Amino acid sequence: MPLELTEFETDVLEKIADTYELVLYNDDVNTFDHVIETLIRVCEHTPIQAEQCAILVHYKGQCTVKSGGLEELAPKCSALHDAGLSADIQKS
Template sequence: MSTIEKIQEELDVLLQEEKEHEIILYNDDVNTFDFVIDSLISVCEHTLEQAEQCTILVHYKGKCTVKTGSYKDLEPRCSMLLDLGLSAEIQ
């Protein structure tokens, strides 16, 4: 294996580790619009407008990406959303 191939392989591994993930929030029939909006502002650091738009998308489309980033950053945020009674997962 040439030096260039080895470096490219190492770079590919690093890029996979830094891959962006996303928190997907799903619709439910339990939580109110205001509660979901407040949760997104608190947990995902959304502005009021971002939280409102995501909440509307979740309501009408069934799901919405509410936060992107590294898995390390998203995992505790997703756990907080789940603890609040929302339906969410990291992809």
């Protein structure tokens, strides 16, 4: 017998399936301070969270800085680009 989902369960599964990641990439141009300040402003990170992301980007080459829906992440990605940072959105 097939499993039947309630409308709520279906909505939750659809939201989970439509999750994206905003990924920030390392570059040789921007300072740690600029990256941290931008993540605080654009992604609403705490200073510690922004610093940790900046360190990960520096040593690993990239870091997911935000997860969510495409509608939420697209303007944040544009704002990171406007700040001179390299970022893109990936389906998770």
